[in-house]
Amino acid sequence: MRNSAPKLARRAFLSGVTSLTASVAFSQNVDFFGDVDQETSITNGSLRNISSFRMLDWRPYFKNLKNGAILSDINSRVIHFWSENEEIYKLYPTSVPITDELTRKGRTEVVRKVVGPSWRPTPEMRKRNPEWPDFIGPGSDNPLGSHALYLSWTYYRIHGTHDTRKIGRKSSNGCIGLYNEQIAELFELTKVGSQVLLI
Known part of the structure; x- marks a missing residue:
């Protein structure tokens, strides 16, 4: 039981990092040009x-x-x-x-x-x-x-x-x-x- 708290904390941390990474990736795919299908590579x-x-x-x-x-x-x-x-x-x-x-x-x-x-x-x-x-x-x-x-x-x-x-x-x-x-x-x-x- 002692080790479960650190494991849960680690899982929460990794989950938060994954979520943050996904939100950053999503923010780079936002359509700034008026088109839904616009290519996502922006200089x-x-x-x-x-x-x-x-x-x-x-x-x-x-x-x-x-x-x-x-x-x-x-x-x-x-x-x-x-x-x-x-x-x-x-x-x-x-x-x-x-x-x-x-x-x-x-x-x-x-x-x-x-x-x-x-x-x-x-x-x-x-x-x-x-x-x-x-x-x-x-x-x-x-x-x-x-x-x-x-x-x-x-x-x-x-x-x-x-x-x-x-x-x-x-x-x-x-x-x-x-x-x-x-x-x-x-x-x-x-x-x-x-x-x-x-x-």
Whole structure:
């Protein structure tokens, strides 16, 4: 009988540790992106910005939702999307420009949508990085990932990335990057003419 108390205490301790481990694991699987089936591997950059994953109302940012609306919050490193009929709302973590000089803010719109985009460095990129190639076609080496939404501003896009370490960080040369799975979803939800606001 003497040994039963320590065994019970040990069982309670192990049970508590198991419970705590399970709750931590569960907390890492929480859906911060608006989808139940979202992949559960979140980069450290995204975890650092977890407080930014909060729902927003579209009204302070847009007069209406004609053609749908995308809000890219550079500071929070997230994109919000609202469908025209308000039935769909999405929230995605993003990569953002490395410096303020590379960041453009204001209103624009989606002017072209491309699956499997090709990439060319801008003249400014060529000056900063003369060793970069002149052209990269679609594929796993392409910096634009699997899909791209071209904006009315020259050289600016919302696109995917094959380098998932970039998401949640200041890591782009001006564009806004998403996980390939999420840009594919946003690509389907948007249309040419969708409103875009970068703040």
